[in-house]
Amino acid sequence: MPRPREFDEAGVVAAVRQEFWDKGYAATSLDDLMRASGLGKGSLYGAFGDKRSLFLRVLRDYDEANDRMLRERLAAAKRGVDFVRDFVRGPGSDVTGARRGCLLANTTAELAMSMPDVAAEARRSYEATTRVLTEALDRAQREGDVEADADAEELARAVLAAQLGIVALGRTGMSLDELATAADCALRRLLPATG
Amino acid sequence: MPRPREFDEAGVVAAVRQEFWDKGYAATSLDDLMRASGLGKGSLYGAFGDKRSLFLRVLRDYDEANDRMLRERLAAAKRGVDFVRDFVRGPGSDVTGARRGCLLANTTAELAMSMPDVAAEARRSYEATTRVLTEALDRAQREGDVEADADAEELARAVLAAQLGIVALGRTGMSLDELATAADCALRRLLPATG
DNA sequence: CCCGTTCTGGACCGAACGGTCAAGAAGTCG
């Protein structure tokens, strides 16, 4: 009965995400969003509500995709410890990725004070990541790659902190070499070989 | 000969810093800056130039003060390793501090892409911090608190990453307990007791 | 005491902001 949408919601969210990612929330104008999505204001508002709602939608989408990706990687990893290592090294493995950082980290830093929803979303997301890391470390313990007497969850939090730090450093434009060095050094300490 | 300024530059920079810190760069308007500083637009522009220049001034000021504080703390520390521990635990030691995060980290996350000056300033500042940490770890090695065969500078980078991660987590509103746990766990791994 | 210089406060500017709305296009179903 109604006229169907001419656009794909997921596609619009993806297009718009790039804008928020590169420019931040406040510096992204509705014109930017229109240009990126190819939609008019009316369509944008009709489908997603105001700028803030659209942004939250994008952020939740991003977090969800991220969590899914991490779980897939863990499932596909040969060993739990490999997954953890890749997780920490990841941000320092390609230039553009390192420079752009993480949408969640960037916008949390920008908005945590003024948009409690964003802080809450970040907390949720980091807890989810902590859970995946805990699973991975648990598995690594069973596989003999991490000391069996370590507290997997505490260790997971430390690993997450290290990764977030690498992400933050990558955003400054630090060289990939230095980034990789920092990541490897942290990993060497956090996950000492048991053998 | 000229009419003297009625305000104190350092005081204005400090007042304005609070605004940028809490709201971020883009979301802070000139009206906010005027209200915070008590100055008119004319005075603000006459003394500091445009918004961007004022912000960079604030940021450099902040970094410089930070570096000075770290050096003083290191000089005053009983042992090098104490300084490093306090450095990592710091962000999780008081609520408001944890929520506000670090002005440099926040604005780097917001602006690194759009204002290369900010990224460069962040790089400079983190290198300075790395130097202080390296000194501290070097001292800690001499004092027998850190394994003598570790590379102090690499370790310093890992410590910095961990601290930045704690700062990022603190900004999400994570409880101080969890923050402290993550910090302590990371420290236990990064700086294992030698004795 | 007066001149020159600088500082101050706020009026003012054009542009861009986020958001609304209405008119028309485009589908779907009876």
Add this chain to the structure above:
DNA sequence: CGACTTCTTGACCGTTCGGTCCAGAACGGG
């Protein structure tokens, strides 16, 4: 095929943005 519903487009709104500028106040030097 016509009517109903939704979607699309872009004109339009008031507000706020960063920035300029000027008239007058405030001070120091001669």
